[in-house]
Amino acid sequence: xxxxxxxxxxxxxxxxxxxxxxxxxxxxxxxxxxxxxxxxxxxxxxxxxxxxxxxxxxxxxxxxxxxxxxxxxxxxxxxxxxxxxxxxxxxxxxxxxxxxxxxxxxxxxxxxxxxxxxxxxxxxxxxxxxxxxxxxxxxxxxxxxxxxxxxxxxxxxxxxxxxxxxxxxxxxxxxxxxxxxxxxxxxxxxxxxxxxxxxxxxxxxxxxxxxxxxxxxxxxxxxxxxxxxxxxxxxxxxxxxxxxxxxxxxxxxxxxxxxxxxxxxxxxxxxxxxxxxxxxxxxxxxxxxxxxxxxxxxxxxxxxxxxxxxxxxxxxxxxxxxxxxxxxxxxxxxxxxxxxxxxxxxxxxxxxxxxxxxxxxxxxxxxxxxxxxxxxxxxxxxxxxxxxxxxxxxxxxxxxxxxxxxxxxxxxxxxxxxxx
Amino acid sequence: xxxxxxxxxxxxxxxxxxxxxxxxxxxxxxxxxxxxxxxxxxxxxxxxxxxxxxxxxxxxxxxxxxxxxxxxxxxxxxxxxxxxxxxxxxxxxxxxxxxxxxxxxxxxxxxxxxxxxxxxxxxxxxxxxxxxxxxxxxxxxxxxxxxxxxxxxxxxxxxxxxxxxxxxxxxxxxxxxxxxxxxxxxxxxxxxxxxxxxxxxxxxxxxxxxxxxxxxxxxxxxxxxxxxxxxxxxxxxxxxxxxxxxxxxxxxxxxxxxxxxxxxxxxxxxxxxxxxxxxxxxxxxxxxxxxxxxxxxxxxxxxxxxxxxxxxxxxxxxxxxxxxxxxxxxxxxxxxxxxxxxxxxxxxxxxxxxxxxxxxxxxxxxxxxxxxxxxxxxxxxxxxxxxxxxxxxxxxxxxxxxxxxxxxxxxxxxxxxxxx
Numbered sequence: 001x002x003x004x005x006x007x008x009x010x011x012x013x014x015x016x017x018x019x020x021x022x023x024x025x026x027x028x029x030x031x032x033x034x035x036x037x038x039x040x041x042x043x044x045x046x047x048x049x050x051x052x053x054x055x056x057x058x059x060x061x062x063x064x065x066x067x068x069x070x071x072x073x074x075x076x077x078x079x080x081x082x083x084x085x086x087x088x089x090x091x092x093x094x095x096x097x098x099x100x101x102x103x104x105x106x107x108x109x110x111x112x113x114x115x116x117x118x119x120x121x122x123x124x125x126x127x128x129x130x131x132x133x134x135x136x137x138x139x140x141x142x143x144x145x146x147x148x149x150x151x152x153x154x155x156x157x158x159x160x161x162x163x164x165x166x167x168x169x170x171x172x173x174x175x176x177x178x179x180x181x182x183x184x185x186x187x188x189x190x191x192x193x194x195x196x197x198x199x200x201x202x203x204x205x206x207x208x209x210x211x212x213x214x215x216x217x218x219x220x221x222x223x224x225x226x227x228x229x230x231x232x233x234x235x236x237x238x239x240x241x242x243x244x245x246x247x248x249x250x251x252x253x254x255x256x257x258x259x260x261x262x263x264x265x266x267x268x269x270x271x272x273x274x275x276x277x278x279x280x281x282x283x284x285x286x287x288x289x290x291x292x293x294x295x296x297x298x299x300x301x302x303x304x305x306x307x308x309x310x311x312x313x314x315x316x317x318x319x320x321x322x323x324x325x326x327x328x329x330x331x332x333x334x335x336x337x338x339x340x341x342x343x344x345x346x347x348x349x350x351x352x353x354x355x356x357x358x359x360x361x362x363x364x365x366x367x368x369x370x371x372x373x374x375x376x377x378x379x380x381x382x383x384x385x386x387x388x389x390x391x392x393x394x395x396x397x398x399x400x401x402x403x404x405x406x407x408x409x410x411x412x413x414x415x416x417x418x419x420x
Numbered sequence: 421x422x423x424x425x426x427x428x429x430x431x432x433x434x435x436x437x438x439x440x441x442x443x444x445x446x447x448x449x450x451x452x453x454x455x456x457x458x459x460x461x462x463x464x465x466x467x468x469x470x471x472x473x474x475x476x477x478x479x480x481x482x483x484x485x486x487x488x489x490x491x492x493x494x495x496x497x498x499x500x501x502x503x504x505x506x507x508x509x510x511x512x513x514x515x516x517x518x519x520x521x522x523x524x525x526x527x528x529x530x531x532x533x534x535x536x537x538x539x540x541x542x543x544x545x546x547x548x549x550x551x552x553x554x555x556x557x558x559x560x561x562x563x564x565x566x567x568x569x570x571x572x573x574x575x576x577x578x579x580x581x582x583x584x585x586x587x588x589x590x591x592x593x594x595x596x597x598x599x600x601x602x603x604x605x606x607x608x609x610x611x612x613x614x615x616x617x618x619x620x621x622x623x624x625x626x627x628x629x630x631x632x633x634x635x636x637x638x639x640x641x642x643x644x645x646x647x648x649x650x651x652x653x654x655x656x657x658x659x660x661x662x663x664x665x666x667x668x669x670x671x672x673x674x675x676x677x678x679x680x681x682x683x684x685x686x687x688x689x690x691x692x693x694x695x696x697x698x699x700x701x702x703x704x705x706x707x708x709x710x711x712x713x714x715x716x717x718x719x720x721x722x723x724x725x726x727x728x729x730x731x732x733x734x735x736x737x738x739x740x741x742x743x744x745x746x747x748x749x750x751x752x753x754x755x756x757x758x759x760x761x762x763x764x765x766x767x768x769x770x771x772x773x774x775x776x777x778x779x780x781x782x783x784x785x786x787x788x789x790x791x792x793x794x795x796x797x798x799x800x801x802x803x804x805x806x807x808x809x810x811x812x813x814x815x816x817x818x819x820x821x822x823x824x825x826x827x828x829x830x831x832x833x834x835x836x837x838x839x840x
Contacts, residue, residue, distance in 0.1 A: 028548040028698030081680040119706040148705035260501040262711030278448030285568030286539040291682030
């Protein structure tokens with residue numbers, strides 16, 4: 001049918017019956033606009049009107065990049081900014097081996113491929129491991145761009161829903177097994193989680209391991225927030241799971257760890273040589289990861305322990321400030337996130353997308369307002385997360401306190417307020 | 421059939437009849453290893469043995485990056501290396517408008533999307549404009565990574581062959597029309613051309629324009645070498661062609677222009693708003709192009725005219741040196757490239773892939789050898805380019821002279837020599 005249609009259109013074109021512009025691709029249409037970035041025009045307009053916007057919507061930390069990284073950039077003594085190796089500089093990869101060792105992740109430099117941000121690592125993992133139509137199971141709410149990379153690779157994301165009522169803990173094995181079929185090829189987790197801040201327990205990680213083993217799946221594990229775990233709970237990496245070493249593809253990035261989102265340096269790590277060989281072909285096609293970013297990332301590994309501790313302590317403070325503050329606003333509920341620097345909170349509103357847009361376009365309190373990410377964009381289940389927002393705690397404490405106050409005022413004034 | 425097979429394998433897996441590792445994707449298997457980079461292990465081994473290798477194989481210029489770019493990096497005064505906008509900094513895009521104006525390409529900043537190298541621009545153009553199975557017609561020999569990006573996007577490259585005998589000029593319209601069918605969606609050109617150095621004439625560009633118009637095709641035009649045109653012939657950009665403004669997607673990169681391949685800054689430029697909107701969704705998914713690279717690229721636009729002139733003059737010299745030298749070696753023929761910094765030369769050998777490998781693994785003259793890119797990797801037609809190599813003239817003149825001498829000695833000693 002599609003073939004017939006195509007041929008007919010082609011015949012019409014050839015006979016000059018009509019003249020149209022070429023059309024964009026199906027996946028170009030299907031690609032979601034970023035739920036985090038799509039309110040940006042409203043925020044810009046608010047700023048144009050002189051309104052101060054507290055950015056709770058995006059994971060761009062305001063904390064300084066390590067001095068060692070900035071110094072390395074400032075002291076660059078090259079005369080030619082040449083290509084680096086497609087897999088990234090060996091010196092950097094070797095140094096990373098020591099970094100992972102501290103987390104009991106035992107690697108050789110050959111297991112590590114440097115990518116242009118964690119984003120490219122996700123895309124290359126999908127392109128290398130999945131065929132068009134293959135399915136990936138992802139607990140939702142989930143980082144929205146996984147969906148974008150899946151569409152880019154022609155893969156299909158199926159979600160198991162986690163709920164705010166259960167603190168976003170992992171559903172039972174049965175919920176996963178309901179989705180598993182002959183196209184299921186992978187499970188993807190983000191741990192600690194963006195957007196919920198949830199940290200998977202040992203029991204949950206073992207549950208994932210057993211499913212991965214039973215069904216011969218890949219386990220894509222995005223662990224870019226491992227530095228930011230605030231409870232006494234242990235960090236269980238996918239790389240710690242025994243018996244599935246060849247199934248695990250670790251996604252990493254220096255963006256959040258060192259507050260250097262702009263340098264675009266990530267990593268794809270796997271013990272599976274076949275996967276690495278396939279990924280390397282995609283790496284060679286794009287020639288090399290950013291040169292100066294690698295220099296900065298390598299130098300960041302020399303940041304003193306105080307850097308990590310101060311950054312950590314700052315997030316501990318902010319988290320307490322945000323979560324306590326949120327739960328004190330009538331009708332608002334946030335679980336206590338165990339890691340990362342986000343929380344998903346429930347608001348007493350009809351539709352958080354409308355509410356977030358309203359905050360930017362119709363509301364201000366003493367010339368200020370807040371920008372948040374409506375949570376619906378992190379779910380694929382229609383209607384899910386409709387009264388939830390993702391809030392990032394990447395602002396300094398006094399700003400967070402003020403933002404919470406402005407949010408309370410906004411909720412009081414919002415015409416679409418709904419009581420529980 | 422495939423469905424049945426899949427289901428059977430799934431049943432076997434579930435019943436634990438066997439336990440295998442997950443397999444990599446079909447496209448991961450189909451992806452070509454880079455023809456430019458795949459001899460790298462032999463070169464490394466030669467260097468290990470103490471042999472000096474002249475790198476004629478890769479387009480990595482040895483000329484300095486503009487001082488303005490290096491200074492901008494050294495003077496960076498930020499404390500946080502934050503995300504930049506997904507479409508790139510506006511200040512940079514506005515400055516680029518002036519750059520293109522000098523080439524009679526009239527743009528607004530909104531027409532320009534900054535990408536992570538020209539590579540990402542090609543990939544995003546394919547992902548946004550082509551569906552899996554859609555075909556792109558490309559004159560061959562062609563930059564090998566176009567094939568890799570097509571496979572990534574599920575698109576199919578069909579080639580019209582240009583020949584060294586005809587100086588790599590464009591074949592007649594009929595040769596293109598033989599390939600055009602209902603899946604044909606685009607023509608892709610590289611102008612000036614990598615690997616041949618060919619520059620399309622006005623007549624050829626008009627021929628392309630007419631086909632694009634007649635069949636409603638996209639025209640992807642990679643023009644990263646526009647600074648390097650050595651004959652009096654005019655540079656005809658795809659953007660100069662009238663009546664197909666909405667069909668043209670220009671691919672650009674600062675890598676070669678400013679000898680800054682490592683910073684990974686390119687651009688995708690189109691007047692077609694629908695295409696830009698689709699491309700922007702892929703851009704938002706990968707968050708942002710490299711921050712420091714953009715700072716360097718923007719500063720490079722301030723490089724004095726002498727920089728461009730000196731770079732240009734240097735390539736003019738090298739081109740003369742290389743082409744004269746090649747044509748003086750018995751049995752070797754190179755057309756005179758009009759642009760870029762490559763030539764495709766014919767060698768008196770049985771198989772240039774074997775010859776290039778032999779140069780690295782079995783030959784040396786006074787402790788030196790040459791590395792070239794076998795041309796077969798730039799063709800899709802089996803057997804084409806078998807006695808051709810791509811040679812880049814990115815080495816200084818005395819090195820080129822010496823490399824030519826070593827190449828002559830290698831051809832004299834090579835056991836697979838074939839006379840015309």
